[in-house]
Amino acid sequence: MDEQVEHDDDLALIETCRAGKTEAFAWLVERYKKMVFSLTYRMTGNRWDAEELAQEAFVRAFRRLADFDAKRRFATWLYTIALNLCRDRAKRKRIAAVPIDAPIGRARSLLDRLAGTAPDPERQLAAKEDEAFVQHSLMGLPAGQKEVLILRVQQDLSYAEIAEVLNIPVKQVKARLHRARRKLRALWTEREPNAEEAHKTRR
Amino acid sequence: MPKKHTRQEDETLPDAEWDRFTRHLARGLTPPARLTRKVMRQVYASLPAGRQRRAAPLVLRLKAMRWALTGTAVIVLIALGLARRQLVRPTAGRPVTLTLVMPEARTVAVVGDFNAWNPRNSALADPEKDGVWTVTLQLDPGRYQYGFLVDGARWETDPNAKWYANDGFGGRNAIIRL
Numbered sequence: 001m002d003e004q005v006e007h008d009d010d011l012a013l014i015e016t017c018r019a020g021k022t023e024a025f026a027w028l029v030e031r032y033k034k035m036v037f038s039l040t041y042r043m044t045g046n047r048w049d050a051e052e053l054a055q056e057a058f059v060r061a062f063r064r065l066a067d068f069d070a071k072r073r074f075a076t077w078l079y080t081i082a083l084n085l086c087r088d089r090a091k092r093k094r095i096a097a098v099p100i101d102a103p104i105g106r107a108r109s110l111l112d113r114l115a116g117t118a119p120d121p122e123r124q125l126a127a128k129e130d131e132a133f134v135q136h137s138l139m140g141l142p143a144g145q146k147e148v149l150i151l152r153v154q155q156d157l158s159y160a161e162i163a164e165v166l167n168i169p170v171k172q173v174k175a176r177l178h179r180a181r182r183k184l185r186a187l188w189t190e191r192e193p194n195a196e197e198a199h200k201t202r203r
Numbered sequence: 204m205p206k207k208h209t210r211q212e213d214e215t216l217p218d219a220e221w222d223r224f225t226r227h228l229a230r231g232l233t234p235p236a237r238l239t240r241k242v243m244r245q246v247y248a249s250l251p252a253g254r255q256r257r258a259a260p261l262v263l264r265l266k267a268m269r270w271a272l273t274g275t276a277v278i279v280l281i282a283l284g285l286a287r288r289q290l291v292r293p294t295a296g297r298p299v300t301l302t303l304v305m306p307e308a309r310t311v312a313v314v315g316d317f318n319a320w321n322p323r324n325s326a327l328a329d330p331e332k333d334g335v336w337t338v339t340l341q342l343d344p345g346r347y348q349y350g351f352l353v354d355g356a357r358w359e360t361d362p363n364a365k366w367y368a369n370d371g372f373g374g375r376n377a378i379i380r381l
Contacts (some may be wrong), residue, residue, distance in 0.1 A: 035231070
């Protein structure tokens with residue numbers, strides 16, 4: 001969807017909510033739940049915290065709708081709220097690393113879901129390896145660098161948008177990205193040869 | 204959507220690793236289907252009582268629309284011959300048989316926490332053509348909320364469940380505990 005149309009749609013829904021038709025907020029949740037959940041999942045590394053934080057982010061956004069500045073994109077405002085919650089959570093407790101293939105929805109793992117419903121063992125293995133690789137890479141980064149990288153790569157935000165979300169100068173966004181990439185390179189060059197071999201063989 | 208980050212700015216990284224990392228990270232993750240419901244439940248709970256009542260009917264319409272869409276998807280799948288009599292694939296876990304007596308139903312699917320509330324791959328079968336629809340699921344220990352989707356559009360609560368929970372839309376979900 002065109003960004004301007006999306007922005008206008010969001011504003012219309014927000015105005016509807018402000019006018020007392022609360023149910024319009026459900027459309028905003030539907031529109032942004034994947035983005036917010038993906039963000040909180042990557043920040044926390046586990047599905048339970050991610051779901052709770054995504055839920056909290058939307059509820060907090062609803063409560064603060066009156067403060068929303070129409071000049072901003074709703075998405076970037078929502079990211080700011082979600083990331084603040086992730087930081088608060090991280091401060092309150094050391095989030096323990098959860099196995100990447102921990103069950104999701106109780107019966108199926110997130111990786112099973114990523115791999116689709118077909119029981120294709122090769123595809124599932126590939127998805128598991130990719131997921132473990134991404135999550136372990138992210139866990140090797142400090143929170144500030146991780147935030148910038150996720151907003152850039154996963155959420156596809158521009159430098160200016162990232163700066164707005166994090167309330168830091170664009171220069172600092174670039175510096176953090178640079179440091180994140182440098183750190184990743186160091187992490188990846190230190191990886192065990194066996195893991196790399198397995199990846200090459202699969203491809 | 205075209206990615207704004209370019210290859211050039213990332214050239215200091217090993218190509219294959221960076222490609223793999225960005226490709227997988229950019230995919231995003233599917234949130235649990237219950238997320239919107241849970242958010243809206245909290246949102247309504249925070250409103251004054253008068254506004255809660257006024258807001259409910261449209262939410263029901265939203266829900267009805269969702270079910271209508273998923274129902275249409277189910278019917279299309281059946282028409283394409285993709286539906287099978289027993290679509291829940293056995294995995295590790297304990298077998299649980301769910302039954303719904305519904306002679307007038309043309310299709311029945313079970314949706315719940317165990318299949319992300321997705322009616323695909325969860326059809327009940329009525330091989331005897333006697334209106335007794337059954338499906339056997341393989342579930343890991345846990346607590347699951349679920350319901351039946353009849354003819355792709357109508358929500359039915361399992362009358363045989365031991366426990367129930369408010370579904371946040373004025374109805375009830377059945378609960379199974381293992």
